[in-house]
Amino acid sequence: MRVVLVEDDAGMAEAVIDGLRAHGFHAIDHLSHGLDLLTSHTVYDAVILDLGLPDVNGYLVLRQLRKVSDVPVVVLTAEGDEVAVVSCLRAGADDYIVKPPRVGELAARLEAVVRRRRATEPKLSVVVTGDVMVDLAARSVEVAGAAISLTQKxxxxxxxxxxxxxxxxxxxxxxxxxxxxKTSSTSRSLDVHMGALRAKLNRPGLITTIHGFGYRWSH
Known part of the structure; x- marks a missing residue:
């Protein structure tokens, strides 16, 4: 699970991250500004969001995030009254925890919101596009009924x-x-593997490049 903590207090962030790592969360990033989350949220499985951010109010960040993503969000708030809590939940938070957080409780709440979200996701096993079949469970790909040999990557x-x-x-x-x-080498590696994948599939138009953003597999 890849988690991001959005918190402008460096001391608080360090304590939370150290505590979560002690509870088995190892892939944790730290951001101090809300706008940074809005441009990078797609790479995370869960978000811990402080409301008192230096650039954009956390409620606004949450509302903007919910327009484009359903990534699980646990809000960190200094206010524990009912109005603050209800506001967080109505803005799209999956859960909340009052500062200073008890890290064991925060870890449990993170696991719970991710588990609930994954339980509602459709479990695809086979994706078929034209004459291309991707069997996700068997880790195999066929084109026009013939198996295609792909590397693991x-x-x-x-x-x-x-x-x-x-x-x-x-x-x-x-x-x-x-x-x-993401490094310069992994970015280049994606280009290489994407080229090889397209060549082996030999189906122009199946994978479309969206310049400056990414790729789309035809539906």
Whole structure:
């Protein structure tokens, strides 16, 4: 699970991240501005969002985020009264926790909101587009009834795109799911594997490049 903490207090952020790592959360990023979350949310499985941010009010960040994403959000708030809590939930938060957070409780709440969200997601096993079939469970691909030999990384790229067939998938999301982190080498590797995948599938138009953003697998 890849988590991002949006918190402008460096001391608080360090304490929360250290505590979550002690509870088994190892892929944790830290952002101090709300706008940074709005431009990078696609690579995360869960968000911990402070409301008192230096650039944009956390409620506004949450409302904007909910227009484009259903990523689970646990709000960190200094206000524990009913009005603040209800406002958070109505703005789209999945849960909330009052500062200073008890990290064990925060970890449990993170696990719970992600588990609930995943339980509502459709479980695709086979994606068929024209004469191309991607069997996600068997990790196999067929074109016109013939099996196509893909490397592990090539299939992983195909899986991410096929799971979101018809939807534009950001490059950063593909890199995060296949390689774990974005570097100059992983970005180049995506280009190489994408070229090889397209060549092996030999179906022009199946994977569309959205310049400056990412790729889309035809629906």
């Amino acid at each position: 090539e299939f992983a790229v195909a899986r991410v795109l096929a799971e979101h067939a018809g939807v534009a998938v950001p490059r950063d999301k593909i890199i995060a799911e296949v390689w774990g982190e």
